[in-house]
Amino acid sequence: MTASRGEIADLMVVALARMVAAGDVVGVGLGTPIALVAALVARHTTQHGVHVLAGGALDVSGGVEAHLRDPRDQRSLTPGFVPHLDSMDMAERQAMTLQFLRPAQIDRFGNLNTSRIGVRSAPAARFSGGLATADVPALLPRVIAYHPDHRPRSLPAQVDWITGSGRGWAGNTWKAAGTVAVVTDLAVIEFVESRGRVKSIHPWSNASTVGESTGFELSLPEDAPPTPEPTSDELETLDLVDPLRRRDEEVPDRAGRDGRTTS
Amino acid sequence: MVRTLSSPAAVADLIPPGATVAVGGTGLNRKPMALLNGIVAGGVRDLSIVSILGSVDVEYLLASDAMAELHSAGVSLDGFGLAPAFRAARQQQSVRFIEWSEGSMVAAVEATARGLPSMPCSTAPGSDVVKHNPSLGVYRDPPTGIPTVFATALTIDVALIHAPAADDHGNIYVDGDLGLDGLVARAAKTTIVSFERQVATDPPLAAISRLWIDAVVPAVGGSWPTECHPDALVDLGAIAAWAGSKGLTAEMLEKAS
Numbered sequence: 077m078t079a080s081r082g083e084i085a086d087l088m089v090v091a092l093a094r095m096v097a098a099g100d101v102v103g104v105g106l107g108t109p110i111a112l113v114a115a116l117v118a119r120h121t122t123q124h125g126v127h128v129l130a131g132g133a134l135d136v137s138g139g140v141e142a143h144l145r146d147p148r149d150q151r152s153l154t155p156g157f158v159p160h161l162d163s164m165d166m167a168e169r170q171a172m173t174l175q176f177l178r179p180a181q182i183d184r185f186g187n188l189n190t191s192r193i194g195v196r197s198a199p200a201a202r203f204s205g206g207l208a209t210a211d212v213p214a215l216l217p218r219v220i221a222y223h224p225d226h227r228p229r230s231l232p233a234q235v236d237w238i239t240g241s242g243r244g245w246a247g248n249t250w251k252a253a254g255t256v257a258v259v260t261d262l263a264v265i266e267f268v269e270s271r272g273r274v275k276s277i278h279p280w281s282n283a284s285t286v287g288e289s290t291g292f293e294l295s296l297p298e299d300a301p302p303t304p305e306p307t308s309d310e311l312e313t314l315d316l317v318d319p320l321r322r323r324d325e326e327v328p329d330r331a332g333r334d335g336r337t338t339s
Numbered sequence: 340m341v342r343t344l345s346s347p348a349a350v351a352d353l354i355p356p357g358a359t360v361a362v363g364g365t366g367l368n369r370k371p372m373a374l375l376n377g378i379v380a381g382g383v384r385d386l387s388i389v390s391i392l393g394s395v396d397v398e399y400l401l402a403s404d405a406m407a408e409l410h411s412a413g414v415s416l417d418g419f420g421l422a423p424a425f426r427a428a429r430q431q432q433s434v435r436f437i438e439w440s441e442g443s444m445v446a447a448v449e450a451t452a453r454g455l456p457s458m459p460c461s462t463a464p465g466s467d468v469v470k471h472n473p474s475l476g477v478y479r480d481p482p483t484g485i486p487t488v489f490a491t492a493l494t495i496d497v498a499l500i501h502a503p504a505a506d507d508h509g510n511i512y513v514d515g516d517l518g519l520d521g522l523v524a525r526a527a528k529t530t531i532v533s534f535e536r537q538v539a540t541d542p543p544l545a546a547i548s549r550l551w552i553d554a555v556v557p558a559v560g561g562s563w564p565t566e567c568h569p570d571a572l573v574d575l576g577a578i579a580a581w582a583g584s585k586g587l588t589a590e591m592l593e594k595a596s
Contacts, residue, residue: 241465
């Protein structure tokens with residue numbers, strides 16, 4: 077069975093959106109359309125007042141395109157702006173409750189790497205930098221990661237560089253839960269006591285592919301259910317909030333790459 | 340007294356080689372490109388640059404070989420992806436890069452602005468950013484004993500900021516997010532602001548008081564190719580060309596400013 081980029085993006089978005097809880101204030105960073113669409117789907121499909129803070133603007137009326145507009149053009153579309161420095165304070169006060177992050181790597185401790193691949197003295201690749209990734213996992217009640225290219229290098233036993241620590245160290249006094257789950261293009265994995273536990277497997281994948289694609293040992297129940305496909309309501313909402321399908325941009329085009337899709 | 344400089348090129352005389360220079364703006368918003376061009380044209384080298392969220396500022400200084408060290412929480416071209424010169428410099432390790440998180444850098448600059456030796460911050464003690472940044476360390480918070488990241492005050496010799504407007508007393512007016520600019524203006528020993536327009540004096544509306552400003556200089560288009568609302572939009576074509584490594588050159592900057 078194979079899946080298109082669009083099908084992968086849709087399922088990842090709804091899997092993320094379903095983890096948003098009543099009363100959550102979801103912070104969305106720049107350049108992560110899957111995170112933005114997931115937050116908007118959650119806002120539209122929940123009855124319980126989910127708030128979305130994207131690019132400094134709170135609860136912007138409209139879909140993805142309205143959210144990508146310059147803040148000054150959102151004046152009539154939002155009840156409030158949060159300056160960059162204040163958004164840090166929001167995290168510190170837990171006035172923001174959840175963020176979706178897209179790391180280069182994530183390990184079984186929920187450690188996030190947004191900085192570099194390879195050893196420090198001879199890195200194979202370096203990225204833009206950690207931004208606030210070292211700050212938010214210690215602050216927000218929950219962080220949920222997503223990765224649209226599930227393979228051992230993306231989900232290794234140990235990340236090459238800990239930008240944001242997942243959870244736990246001697247003397248830990250976190251009120252935060254740290255990174256609680258990762259949604260990939262193959263499965264939904266929860267982190268429980270420093271172990272990854274497969275919560276569901278996407279319809280186009282299976283247990284052995286998920287296991288082989290992961291660099292750490294997974295708790296993989298025999299009867300791990302398939303990730304429920306998007307409902308008609310969810311598909312309708314996806315069309316409403318992201319008609320131009322910006323969410324697909326984050327899913328790598330796998331044409332010519334083997335081993336990803338399984339029968 | 341706030342001085343008015345004759346042109347952005349005059350900024351080079353105020354910056355000694357090896358100085359630590361904080362660059363204002365965030366991402367593709369209000370980068371003081373005309374002032375940076377003045378530095379490069381004046382031949383100032385070996386700078387230690389502080390840019391919390393860098394973009395073409397870092398790219399331009401790398402391409403001009405003016406920077407020896409960079410303090411940043413991240414450098415990218417936003418929607419245009421990774422910054423090519425920054426990425427190459429990191430992979431070749433041609434410039435000393437000190438990685439910060441946004442929160443820890445805010446704390447380090449705030450400590451300087453407040454005249455404190457250090458400030459605690461909410462950065463995770465387990466992060467490798469903390470482990471490898473010499474300005475950061477984990478200590479027990481004295482009153483409570485809770486392990487906490489402390490950021491040592493970051494010395495800033497000069498802050499360079501671009502703003503839409505200034506009045507004739509040197510108060511600075513900004514429409515939109517001030518980012519870290521208000522803090523770096525207070526932290527720096529010398530703060531220089533280029534501006535698009537002269538406006539009537541209205542001190543209560545000032546984003547940065549003249550109290551923190553040492554010199555201003557008019558520079559229409561001085562943030563090109565980044566935005567300066569409401570006077571200038573991001574020049575998407577120029578950013579795209581840079582992202583494709585076609586180059587952001589001094590000639591282009593001079594033409595724009």
